[in-house]
Amino acid sequence: EAQVTQNPRYLITVTGKKLTVTCSQNMNHEYMSWYRQDPGLGLRQIYYSMNVEVTDKGDVPEGYKVSRKEKRNFPLILESPSPNQTSLYFCASSTLTPWTGSNGYTFGSGTRLTVV
């Protein structure tokens, strides 16, 4: 089954304790991206990657890191989490031309992160 897998689904952590949210896709997609979703603010892009070893900042990159060492994996790293990073996080992937006969973005199931 074609899918984007995120782990964990739920995470409660303390301020300053480094964490990693994993994302893996099995569709051989070049493009992967991380979004956070907050009430009233919608989906905001954190980082994206056009291919292996190619990453770039989205609209809200502060406090986050990413890496793309393999095509299928795109982990999100919070090196020193703070309470304002409490949010619902989504990983997404697609081919590089989502409007050409493909399904656009495929989203993972989400990770609800709480930083206390």
Add this chain to the structure above:
Amino acid sequence: QKEVEQNSGPLSVPEGAIASLNCTYSDRGSQSFFWYRQYSGKSPELIMFIYSNGDKEDGRFTAQLNKASQYVSLLIRDSQPSDSATYLCAVNYNAGNMLTFGGGTRLMVKP
């Protein structure tokens, strides 16, 4: 700052009626437009995409695009209670593969 605007709602329609969801965008260079449905606590799922002016139909859903007015809409015919969700409009601005999302419109279909 490229913007995608949607009325947050809730938009309430009776079962069987047509629901009309609207979205405006700020950049005339936008190339492709997507509608996603998101149930509470779940991930967005793609309903339709459109990149040419006019209408595109898929089952009960019709997407309408007017690039001159920078306006895209989604019509849902014969609305069902199971259509109750938040509908997200997303726009590709030809900057790589990035999509910019609107804040979403919450739709409520009442039996």
